[in-house]
Amino acid sequence: MDGQLGQLSDAAAAEYATLTAPNGKVHLIAKELGQLNGAISDALQTGSTPNDLMDRRDLLFDQLSELGQVSLTPQDNGSVTVAFGDAATPLVDGTTVTWPQTLTTPNGRLGALKQLSDPGGTLDTYRKSLSAAARTLADSVNDLHASPPFFTFTDGSEAATLKVGVTASQIVTSTTADPGANDLAGKIAGLRSGSADAAYRTFVSTLGADVNAVNREQANAKALTQSVDDRRTSVNGVSLDEEMTNLVRFQRAYQASARSMSTMDEMLEQLIMRTGRVGL
Amino acid sequence: MNGRITTGMLQRNILADLQRSTSQLSRTQAKLSSGKEITRPSDDPAGTAKALSLRESLRGTQQHAKNVDDAITWTDATESALSSMTDIVQRARTLVVNGASDGTDQTSRDAIAKEIDQLAESLKEQANMRYAGRQLFSGTATTTAPYDAGSDAYAGNTGQMAREIGPGVSVNVNTTADTILGSGQAAGDDKLLDTLRDISDHLRAGDGASLRGTDLDRIDKGVESLLTARATNGALTNRLESASSRLAAVEEMTVKSLSDTEDADLAKTMIDLTTQTSAYQAALKAGANIVQSSLMDFLR
Numbered sequence: 001m002d003g004q005l006g007q008l009s010d011a012a013a014a015e016y017a018t019l020t021a022p023n024g025k026v027h028l029i030a031k032e033l034g035q036l037n038g039a040i041s042d043a044l045q046t047g048s049t050p051n052d053l054m055d056r057r058d059l060l061f062d063q064l065s066e067l068g069q070v071s072l073t074p075q076d077n078g079s080v081t082v083a084f085g086d087a088a089t090p091l092v093d094g095t096t097v098t099w100p101q102t103l104t105t106p107n108g109r110l111g112a113l114k115q116l117s118d119p120g121g122t123l124d125t126y127r128k129s130l131s132a133a134a135r136t137l138a139d140s141v142n143d144l145h146a147s148p149p150f151f152t153f154t155d156g157s158e159a160a161t162l163k164v165g166v167t168a169s170q171i172v173t174s175t176t177a178d179p180g181a182n183d184l185a186g187k188i189a190g191l192r193s194g195s196a197d198a199a200y201r202t203f204v205s206t207l208g209a210d211v212n213a214v215n216r217e218q219a220n221a222k223a224l225t226q227s228v229d230d231r232r233t234s235v236n237g238v239s240l241d242e243e244m245t246n247l248v249r250f251q252r253a254y255q256a257s258a259r260s261m262s263t264m265d266e267m268l269e270q271l272i273m274r275t276g277r278v279g280l
Numbered sequence: 281m282n283g284r285i286t287t288g289m290l291q292r293n294i295l296a297d298l299q300r301s302t303s304q305l306s307r308t309q310a311k312l313s314s315g316k317e318i319t320r321p322s323d324d325p326a327g328t329a330k331a332l333s334l335r336e337s338l339r340g341t342q343q344h345a346k347n348v349d350d351a352i353t354w355t356d357a358t359e360s361a362l363s364s365m366t367d368i369v370q371r372a373r374t375l376v377v378n379g380a381s382d383g384t385d386q387t388s389r390d391a392i393a394k395e396i397d398q399l400a401e402s403l404k405e406q407a408n409m410r411y412a413g414r415q416l417f418s419g420t421a422t423t424t425a426p427y428d429a430g431s432d433a434y435a436g437n438t439g440q441m442a443r444e445i446g447p448g449v450s451v452n453v454n455t456t457a458d459t460i461l462g463s464g465q466a467a468g469d470d471k472l473l474d475t476l477r478d479i480s481d482h483l484r485a486g487d488g489a490s491l492r493g494t495d496l497d498r499i500d501k502g503v504e505s506l507l508t509a510r511a512t513n514g515a516l517t518n519r520l521e522s523a524s525s526r527l528a529a530v531e532e533m534t535v536k537s538l539s540d541t542e543d544a545d546l547a548k549t550m551i552d553l554t555t556q557t558s559a560y561q562a563a564l565k566a567g568a569n570i571v572q573s574s575l576m577d578f579l580r
Contacts, residue, residue, distance in 0.1 A: 178439050180414060180422030180454075186444055192340050193333075205329040208321025215322060226296060230289050237286030244575040 002159035005127050013117035019067060019110060022100055026084070026110075029064050030097045033057065037079035038095040044078040068106035085110065122210075127159065129203045134158040137196035144187050145172055287574070294567040301560040308553045311544045318542045327541050334538045341534060344445055345527045348520050351443040351453045355517045357411040358455050362510045364406050365460070369506060372399045372476060373499050379483050380491035393483035400476040404432075407457040417457035426457040432464020432473045445523045451516060455509050460502075472502040 019025050036057045043050035057080070064070050068085040075081060075094070084091035085106030089098040105111055115121045135158040138151035145166075152165035174181035310319055321328040378384060379392040404427040407417045414422040420439030428435060440452040462471020465478065475498040482490045 174420070176420070176439070178420035178422070178437060180418070180420035180441055181439055182442065186442060186450065189343070189444060190448075193336060197333075197336055201329055201332045204321050204332060205325045208323075208325035208328050211320075211322030212325055222296070226292070229292070233286050233289045234284040237284075237288050239284065239286040240574040240576065241287075242284075 002127055002130055002157070005123050005130070006160070009117045009121075009123040009127075012113045012123070016110060016113040016117060019113075020100060020103070026064070026067060026091075027097070027099045029060050030082070030084075030091050030099050033060055033064075033080075033082060033092045034095045034097045036060070037092065041077040041079045041094075066109060068103070068108035068110045126203075126207065129199075129206070131156075131158040131160075133196065133199035133203050134162045136199045138162060140191050140194060140196055141188060144184055144191075147172075291571055294563070294571065297563055298560070298567060301556065301563055305553070305556050305560055308549060308556055311549050312546075312553060315544055315546075316542055317544045331538060331542045334534055334541060338531065338534045338538060340447065341527055341531045344447075345524065345531065347443045348445050348524045348527060351445065351451065352517060352520045352524065354411060354416070354441075354443075354453045355513050355520065357409070358416055358453075358513050359510065359517065361406045361409045361416060362455070362460075362506060362513065365403055366503065366506050366510070368399050368402050368406070369472065369499065369503050372396055372479070373496070373503065375399075376479055376491060376495055376499055379479075380488055380496070382488055386486055389483045389486060393480045396476055396480045396483065400432075400473055400480070403461060403472060403476070407461055417455060419454065419456045427461075432462075432477065433466065434458040434461070434463045445520065446527070451519065453516065455513060460505050460509055470498060470501070471505070472499075475499055475502055 021027070036053055040050050040053050040057065043053065061070065061072065061080075061082075064082070064084070071083045073081040073083070079094050080092075081090050081094070082092040084101075085103045085108075087098075087101040087103055087106075089101060091097065091099060091101075103110065103114070106114065116123055118124070134153065138153055138158065141151055142149045148170055149165050150171075152161075152163050154161040173185040174183050176183075311317060318324050318327050318331060375392050375395060379389050384392075407427055408425045409416050415425055415436065418424050418426045418436030420441055421436045422441075424435050426434055426436045434457060436456060436458070438456055438458065441454040442450040443453050444450050458471075460471065461473045462469040464473045468474060475495070479491065479495050479499070482495060
C-alpha cells in the first residue's frame with residue numbers, strides 16, 4: 001500500500017514536471033499567446049478587426065486556466081497581459097514570454113498535482129500516518145518480543161520496510177525456556193484492540209472521510225463551473241431558435257424591400273409607358 | 281436564472297444530468313453485485329470504522345473459540361488419563377486388602393508385590409501420556425516426559441499452562457503429575473508412587489500390620505487426590521463448554537451487526553435501482569427530444 005501511494009505521488013510529480021517543463025504545455029500555450037498578441041495589435045493598428053485571431057486567443061485562455069489560476073489585463077494596443085498562478089513575472093506581456101518560473105500555489109490542475117506530490121502534501125501525509133501505524137505495531141510487539149526483534153523496519157519508511165524479523169524457530173513464546181509456557185504470546189495477543197489497531201483504524205477512517213469530502217467538493221465545483229459557463233454562454237453562445245428567427249426576419253425584410261422595388265418599378269412603368277403618349 | 285438559454289447550454293445541462301444519473305446507477309449496481317453497502321471507506325467513513333472494530337472483535341472471538349476448543353481437548357485427554365489412573369489405583373487397593381490378610385502366604389505376597397510394582401509403572405506410563413506431541417502432566421516442560429524409566433522422580437515443572445478464553449480471562453488447563461503421583465520413595469512425599477513402593481516393600485517383608493494400618497489409609501488418600509484432580513478437571517471442562525457456547529453466541533451477534541453495518545439492504549437497493557433506471561430512461565428520452573427539435577423543424 002505504501003508502494004502504491006509512492007507510485008501515485010511519483011506519477012503526479014512527473015505529470016507536473018511535464019506540464020511545466022520548457023516547451024511543456026504551459027510554455028507552448030504562452031508562446032502562441034505571445035505571437036497572437038503581436039498579430040492582434042498589428043492588425044488593430046491597420047484598422048481591421050482580427051476576430052478569428054481573438055477567438056483563437058480566447059480558446060488558449062480557456063486551456064491555460066484549466067492548468068492554473070490565470071488573470072488577464074487587456075492593454076490599450078489590443079494585447080493582453082497574462083499572469084499565471086503566483087509566478088512573480090507575468091507569463092505573457094505583449095510578445096514577451098517568461099517561462100519557466102517558480103510556482104508555490106498555482107491552483108488549477110497544476111496546483112492539485114503539486115499538492116498531491118509535494119512533501120507534506122496529501123499523499124505524503126497518508127504515507128506518514130501509515131508508517132506511524134506500522135511503527136506503533138512494530139514497537140508494541142517488539143517491546144514484548146525484543147530478542148530477536150519480532151518486526152524489523154527502517155526508520156522513516158516503516159510502512160514500506162516492515163518485515164517479520166524472526167524465523168519460526170526464533171519465535172519466543174515465554175520469558176522462561178519451558179516449551180509449553182505462553183505468557184509472552186498471551187501478552188502479544190492482548191495487544192489486540194490496542195494502540196496499533198486504533199492507529200490503523202484512524203488512518204482508514206480519515207482516508208475515507210477525506211475522499212468523501214473531496215467527492216462532495218467535486219460535485220459543488222462542477223455545479224459552480226456549470227453555472228458560470230451557463231452565464232457565459234447566455235451572453236456569447238448561439239441559440240439556434242434565435243438565429244432562425246433572425247434569419248426569417250431578415251428574409252422577410254429582404255422580401256419586403258424586393259417587393260417595394262417591384263412596386264416602384266411598376267409605378268415607373270405606369271409613368272413612362274402609359275402616360276403622355278406624345279408623338280405617337 | 282439565466283436570461284438567455286442557448287442550444288449549447290441545453291445540451292450541456294442534459295449531458296451533466298445524464299452523467300449524474302449514470303454515476304448513481306453505477307453505484308447502486310456496485311452495491312447490488314457486491315452485496316455490500318460499503319465497498320470503499322469513502323462510502324461511509326463512520327460505518328467503515330465501526331466495521332473495522334467489529335471485524336477485529338470477531339477475529340478475537342474466533343481466536344478465543346479456538347483456544348477454548350484446544351483447552352477442551354486438553355482437559356478431555358487429561359480426564360481419560362486420570363480415569364485410567366483411578367482404575368489402576370483401585371486395583372492396587374484390592375491387592376493391598378488381599379495381601380494384608382494374615383491368610384496370605386509369603387509367596388502370594390511376593391507375587392502381589394510384583395503386580396504392585398507393575399501397577400506403579402503403569403501409573404507412570406499414564407502420566408507420560410502425550411496429546412498432540414505435548415506432555416499432558418509435565419507442567420510447561422511439554423517436551424520432557426514427567427517420569428523417566430527406572431526413576432520415580434518427577435522430571436517436569438510446576439508451570440501453569442494458561443489459555444485465554446475471553447478478553448482478559450485466562451484459565452489454567454493443565455494438571456501436573458507431581459501433585460498426584462509425587463516423586464517416589466526418595467522424596468518420601470506420601471504421594472501415590474511413594475505409597476505403592478512402600479506397600480511393595482511391606483509385602484515383600486511380610487509386614488501385615490503396616491499393610492492393614494497406614495498403607496490402606498495412604499492408598500485411600502491417593503484415590504482421594506486423584507478424584508479431587510478429576511473433579512477440578514471436570515469443572516474446568518464444564519466451564520470451557522459454557523464459554524464455548526457463549527463465544528458462539530457472541531460471534532453470531534458480531535457477524536449480524538457487521539452485516540447490518542456493511543451489507544446492502546437487497547430490497548431497498550433493488551427498488552433504488554428500478555427508480556434510478558426509470559429516471560435515467562426518462563432523462564434520455566427528454567434529452568433526445570429536446571436536442572433534436574428546433575425552430576428549424578417547424579419552418580418550411
